[in-house]
Amino acid sequence: MRVTIAEVARRARVSKTTVSRVLNNKADVDAATAIRVREVIAATGYIPSAGAVGLARGVTRTVGMLVPGLTWPWMGEVLQGVADVVEAKGYGLLLSTANRGAESLEEFSRQVSAKAFDGLLLVEPPDAVRHLRVLHDSGLPVVVIDDRGRRPAFPSVGTSNREGGAAAARHLLGTGRTRLATVTGPRDFGCTTDRLTGFRDVVREAGLTLDPRLIIEGDFTSESGEAAIRQLLDSGPEFDAVFAHNDLTAAGVLAGLRKAGRTVPDDVAVVGFDDIPLAAHTQPPLTTIRQPLREMGETAARQLLAQLGGAPRPDEPLIVPTSLVVRESTQDTVSAPDSGTSREESPR
Amino acid sequence: MRVTIAEVARRARVSKTTVSRVLNNKADVDAATAIRVREVIAATGYIPSAGAVGLARGVTRTVGMLVPGLTWPWMGEVLQGVADVVEAKGYGLLLSTANRGAESLEEFSRQVSAKAFDGLLLVEPPDAVRHLRVLHDSGLPVVVIDDRGRRPAFPSVGTSNREGGAAAARHLLGTGRTRLATVTGPRDFGCTTDRLTGFRDVVREAGLTLDPRLIIEGDFTSESGEAAIRQLLDSGPEFDAVFAHNDLTAAGVLAGLRKAGRTVPDDVAVVGFDDIPLAAHTQPPLTTIRQPLREMGETAARQLLAQLGGAPRPDEPLIVPTSLVVRESTQDTVSAPDSGTSREESPR
DNA sequence: CTGAAAGCGCTTACAG
DNA sequence: CTGAAAGCGCTTACAG
Structure with a gap:
């Protein structure tokens, strides 16, 4: 049924060894012989069995x-x-x-x-x-x-989780926000720590401080984002921006703000992380730190x-490295370039 | 290095044949022998090489x-x-x-x-x-x-593309819509034809007709959804509902309506197809025909x-079969059940 | 430049 | 109940 190396060898009137040699482009094969073998291979449509090759060579x-x-x-x-x-x-x-x-x-x-x-x-x-x-x-x-x-x-x-967090902070500060809230990922994730550290460092360098009451732990679901907003609005201090540690959480943040009657980006700017397909379709479209998946x-x-x-x-x-993708959740449409989406690479 | 069937056989003082037999749970192996072999297998952590088994058996x-x-x-x-x-x-x-x-x-x-x-x-x-x-x-x-x-x-x-289209029409008619627009997938896709046929059949059965000017061909991108709405709003007849042949297109439809100042679902109801993750996060959340991927x-x-x-x-x-997932893009939140999302199986 | 033979690590008649 | 041997389809020293 299936054509094997033995069949090719028989038809080309050479040994299996020789067929194997031309198959693997080894030197030391007579040119004419090689051509003949190749012809038979082409004519029969022979392909070496992956399993057999693997067994003989020890790799798959x-x-x-x-x-x-x-x-x-x-x-x-x-x-x-x-x-x-x-x-x-x-x-x-x-x-x-x-x-x-x-x-x-x-x-x-x-x-x-x-x-x-x-x-x-x-x-x-x-x-x-x-x-x-x-x-x-x-x-x-x-x-x-x-x-x-x-x-x-x-x-x-x-x-670059840390640099990504830093870029989020730079962008938010650059649009004039000063009271920055954060909805993190689970505390025990390294990326959560890194994103938060980068974010905090930039805020401090700007001479501001991150109010600990404005840092809420989430779990990367949109529900946790919405819950965080409820909590902040209920009993937290005022804030004019939210950095969510992923886009799903950011989507929840947007939903929470909308239900509370706060407008984005006028009342509150929102930045996510990841740039999953969803990010371009939230209302308003989400500015986010793109992860180069x-x-x-x-x-x-x-x-x-x-x-x-x-x-x-x-x-x-x-x-x-991550990069910043600017959409409408942090700035007005009118001030954005014609595409509505602009992207800037993170420094370094 | 790697332990082979030969090594197991040697340690268990039997032939490879016997080891193979206990490996494959064949009958006709002395109970005591089998136990001994199994012990060696457990002790050595022996796992048959997938490649060798495949070659010998002819399957992978x-x-x-x-x-x-x-x-x-x-x-x-x-x-x-x-x-x-x-x-x-x-x-x-x-x-x-x-x-x-x-x-x-x-x-x-x-x-x-x-x-x-x-x-x-x-x-x-x-x-x-x-x-x-x-x-x-x-x-x-x-x-x-x-x-x-x-x-x-x-x-x-x-x-069930056809039944899915039918379910979309039934739902839309059930909410009192009468001027139904459609943004299809590419014409040459079988699913497009089926979804459209199912949709149209239900509309006809209800004694209405589908205005051909309200059927726009899209290409399954959100851009095509937004473009279709622009076209309809510019030069088409009035409509109070849109059935988009997939959720991405529906997201574009929502964006187009929003930009034109039409509210969803009050002015226009929108139904998508697929129920991708995005569907739950559009504004408003999208009613859609769930494809059981x-x-x-x-x-x-x-x-x-x-x-x-x-x-x-x-x-x-x-x-x-598909199923209908009802969210806010076709009906007011207040009339929806507490979850905000309800799901109903398609008939049959 | 070429081929016979052994080997990769298994399974499977076949014989006992 | 058990094992020797052949075979799966290749590659690779080894010898010529």
């Missing part, structure tokens, strides 16, 4: 990718970035989900042990820490795409493939 | 999935549905993208020929028709997840695995 030319879930609004961009470079290099992408908790991690560990792939991309390791040891011990090359900004034991790629995916994949090629592991996280 | 326990792109707002749900059932059955998921056009399709065809997976899930085959022949000829089991509603040559799963992914994966298990191919497309 496949990279695994473990993600906490596929329905997160920013996952698509990361995946696309990864897929682009992985495919360009002729590698396969084996995707796994960790959304059934321990069970899926165990299942996944089996795949690792079964040597189903050569290297691994990890997105935001949930509580996989224990399982990660197995990976490390097995010598599997790993790169983590770390939304949380922690510094893990593996090579990682992240974004696709580039992060690309960078991680490139780094992993480099390691597979023998490159050394970097000992510092790879940082892909 | 991996399914391929080819998608047009990963950044579409609804792709995550489909992927998650697929991943859930595929992983539960112990299969791997090899993901490929077709967003580099012919090049990626060729690369993909190689994977097919290389027998890198046992079966294939296809999302919305772009213009892969020609390449599909290769798949068919190779006897590879294929299931297509067909957003376009065409009836392809392969087993497929789709949604996750269930579609699950259904497709289940069907494919069934075929791998020898089940016959269904000759009719598998249909997962």
Whole structure:
């Protein structure tokens, strides 16, 4: 049925060894022989069996990718970035989900042990820490795409969370706001700390202080954003701007302000983080700190493939910078450029 | 380094054959022997090499999935549905993208020929028709997840586009609207035809007619929605409701109406299609026809695995029904239930 | 420049 | 109940 290397060898009247040689572009093959073999390959449409090649060579030319879930609004961009470079290099992408908790991690560990792939991309390791040891011990090359900004034991790629927070503050101060509120992500996330630190530093440099009563902990859901606004409006001090640590939260902030009769950006300016598709469609459209998700995916994949090629592991996280995307939630339409959206790169 | 079946056999003082037998739970193994082998397996942490098993058995326990792109707002749900059932059955998921056009399709065809997976899930085959022949000829089991509603040559799963359109019309008529406008998807998409047909049928049954001047062709982008509204407002007849063929278009419709000073839902009611995450965050939140993306992914994966298990191919497309999700874009908040969102299954 | 043979790590008749 | 041997489809020393 399926044409094998043996069949090609037979038809070309050479040995399998020779076919293998032309397949892999080794030198030391007579030109005429090579041509003959290639003709047979073309005529039969022969493609080497990935499994057999893998077994013989000890590699699979496949990279695994473990993600906490596929329905997160920013996952698509990361995946696309990864897929682009992985495919360009002729590698396969084996995707796994960790959304059934321990069970899926165990299942996944089996795949690792079964040597189903050569290297691994990890997105935001949930509580996989224990399982990660197995990976490390097995010598599997790993790169983590770390939304949380922690510094893990593996090579990682992240974004400039701190600088992103700083850019949000600079922008808000630049539009004349002075009483800045923040709805953070979960406290124990590294990215929350970083975004808050960058934000606070800029505010301080401007000679202002961040009122602690205006810093509310959220959980990255829009509900937490809306709840934060209710709380602030009920019992907090006045504020004229809100920095939400992600766009979903910012959407909740917008909803909360609207229900309370505050207008955006006139009464309150709002800045989000991420720049998910939603951000352009909120009312008003959301100014946000763009997280370069696709580039992060690309960078991680490139780094992993480099390691597979023998490159050394970097000992510092790879940082892909954020950028500020200005929309109407922080400034009036009339003062904005014709497109209604402008984008400026973060310094450095 | 890596522990192999030979090593396990040696330690358990049996042949590789016997180890293989207990691995695969064959009968005819002495109980005591089996226990001994299992102990060695547990002690060594032995996991059979996926590649070797695949080569010997001729199957990979991996399914391929080819998608047009990963950044579409609804792709995550489909992927998650697929991943859930595929992983539960112990299969791997090899993901490929077709967003580099012919090049990626060729690369993909190689994977097919290389027998890198046992079966294939296809999302919305772009213009892969020609390449599909290769798949068919190779006897590879294929299931297509067909957003376009065409009836392809392969087993497929789709949604009830026609009934979805009908539900939109029923809902709009039920809220007292009579001059219904539509912004469709591209004309040559099967789903566009189906959604329009279902919509029109209900309108006719109600004794009304669909004014052809109120049917604008869009292209599933929010820009096309906004442009359609401009056109309608400029030169079209009056209307009090808009059915957009997807949520992105509906978001554009909302923006267009807002800019023109029309209020939603008071002046105009708006219904979308899909129920992507965005839909709950537009202003006002969008009533929409929910497409059961996750269930579609699950259904497709289940069907494919069934075929791998020898089940016959269904000759009719598998249909997962839409449902109506009512939010504020078609009715006043005050008349809505406390949640602000209600959902009703489509009849049948 | 070329080929026979061993090996990658399993499974599966076949024989006992 | 168990094992030796062949086979899956390649690659890679090794020898010529």
